[in-house]
Amino acid sequence: MSHPGPTLPPPPSDYTTYGAPQYANGQLLDGQNAGQAYPGQYGAFAGQYGAEPQKSFLVTWLFSLLLGVLGVDRFYLGKIGTGIAKLLTLGGLGWWALVDLVITLAGKQTDKTGRPLAGYAQHKKVAVVVTVVFLVVNLVIGVFSGIAAAAIVRQASTPPIVTAAPVTSESAASDPSADPAATGEAATGEDRPHLAAQTLTGTGDAVKTVDLKGVPAVVTFTCxxxxxxxxxxxxxxxxxxxxxxxxxxxSHLVDTSTAATTELAISADSAWTLKIEDIDSVPTSTDKASGHGDMVLYWDAFSDKAAVTNKGEGNFVVQGFGSEVPELAVNKIGDYNGTVKLTPGFVQVNSDGDWTIAAK
Structure with a gap:
């Protein structure tokens, strides 16, 4: 009678992988739990060898808030392509940077592999508060900077005294009892220094130093x-x-703004004369003014509209200084005929021909 031989062990399973849970007859080996994570299992767990740690929410938020327009937050998250695009567009002119900041604060930002940022729950409240304060402070600073810049531009473009009416011998004579100094102060609206007339002469090119006391003046050049x-x-x-x-x-007005003239440069091939006078010397016109070439006048009309004509070939410019901001009423070449707004006040005319200005 034959006896059974020894039982052979089962062949090794084709499905056994290195580091995976091992089974004996369908059962886990001692010390193993179903679903247990094994560090050696390929590509399954964040703690495995070679895996990168999560990116920090705090660092991402600070980069997004302070350097978002340069794409630094996206470079940090490993999103190099969109980081370069964000850098080249200056954060999409600010809009892209703002959207990324909101996404980060909402906890929706991820790194290049799609993983959430570490530390969001601990730091989100502080990040939101600091962001709001930061944006409000920058907005206030921007508003005040804009106001200051506008004030500087307005000051630079606004003639300080040139809007005042000149004090003429006729206006002073109309009231015999008026004190000349008081009349001058009333007409100009403030006590300003007055220039004594001076005449400079020469031949050929020259540079002359002058002291206009920081007030408007009239320069008459003749060659x-x-x-x-x-x-x-x-x-x-x-x-x-x-x-x-x-x-x-x-004739020309000088120092109609805050930039004071201290030098006059002349280029000529013959003898010339340069006369500098206070703006009180400017002639006053009421209903109609006419002249030839460049001239300064005080337009004391009843209306802020004027009919203007010019007969010439070169540039024809009429600039008024009666309002807070100088008015460029006419800027044409050659003949001109039209009606323009011209606020009463000092007027500079540039022409190479005959011109007229009449109140409308």
Missing amino acids: KACSGNTVLETNGHEMLLVNAVGAYAG
Whole structure:
């Protein structure tokens, strides 16, 4: 009678993998639990060898808040492509940076692998409060900076005294009992220094130092025998007063803003005369004014509308200083005929021909 031989062990399973739970006859080995995580199992767990730690919510939020327009937050999260795009567009002109900041504060931001940020629950309240305070403070600073910039621009473009009416001999004579000094203060609206008339002469190119006391003045330049380029420049706000060819005679306002003139540069090929006078010397016109070439006048009309004509070939410019901001009423080339707004006050006319200004 034959005896059974020894029982052979079962063949090894084709499904056994390194580091995975091992079973014997369908049962877990001693010390194993169903669903237990094994560090050696390939690609399954965050704690496995070589896996990166989660990105910090706190660091991401600070980068997004302070350097979001440069894409630093996305570079930190490993999103290099969108980080470069964000950098090149300056955070989508700010909108992309703002959206990323909101997403981060809402806890929806992830790293390049889609994992959430570490520390969101602990720091979200502080991050939201600090962000709101930061944005409000920057908004207030921006508003005040805008107001300050507007005030500086307005101050630079507003003539400080040139809007005042000149004190003429006729206005002083109309009231024999009026004190001349008091009349001057009343007309100008403040006690300002008055310039004594001065005349400078020369031949050819020259640079003259002048003291205009920081107030508007009238400069009359004459070069009757000039045949080449004739130029008159200042180092003040107006810069280029005369740029003509041949003989020239005309008047110009200088220092209509806060930039004070201290030098006058002349370029001429003949003898010239430069006369500097206070703005009180400007002639006053009421209903109609006419002239030839460059001229300064005080427009004391009953209306802020004027009919303007010009007969010439070059630039024709009419600039008024009666309002807080200078008015460029006309800026044309050649002949002109039209009606424009011209607030009563000082007026600078630039022309190479005959012109008229009549109240409407």
